[in-house]
Amino acid sequence: MxxxxxxxxxxxxxxxxxxxxxxxxxxxxxxxxxxxxxxxxxxxxxxxxxQDPNKRPKKKQYHRHTQHQIQELEAFFKECPHPDDKQRKELGKRLGLEPLQIKFWFQNKRTQMKAHQERHENTQLRNENEKLRAENIRYKEALTTATCPNCGGPATIGEMSFDEQHLRIENARLREE
Structure with missing residues (x-):
């Protein structure tokens, strides 16, 4: 078609x-x-x-807002991102725009702000994720090269030797006395 x-x-x-x-x-x-x-x-x-049948009807030109209109709309947006019908009509009269133009400008601005905020949050989360990955890698490397502070041999993580358990029990008993 x-x-x-x-x-x-x-x-x-x-x-x-x-x-x-x-x-x-x-x-x-x-x-x-x-x-x-x-x-x-x-x-x-x-x-x-x-009404000549060979002529096509004229069309409205594409309209860009003036710098003044944009500044006014931006200032109003900071105060109220969701204007009601009355506010849109009043703003439209003040700026020489139709209420529908105001409505769509605010709708587009909210969409733009939401996308900007999501990109910003995404960047922050990526940075935080990268920091956590680097920290995780450092911890893994530290665990693989860990040594026993007493004898200098390789440390066993999560497992206590029989002697260490015996010493801890004895230390706890001595503290009670």
Missing amino acids: FQQNMFDSHNFLLDLSHKTSENEMDLIRDDEFESKSGADTTELAPSGDD
């Missing part, structure tokens, strides 16, 4: 090239580019003179 529409639009352009001027062709190409680029493309209703 998508492929057929894509070919139809190119055939439409080829058919129009015989009937339209170069400037009109540029406008048609611009409109087609906007619709493929994911831009904001709300069609406008044609007025009396614009």
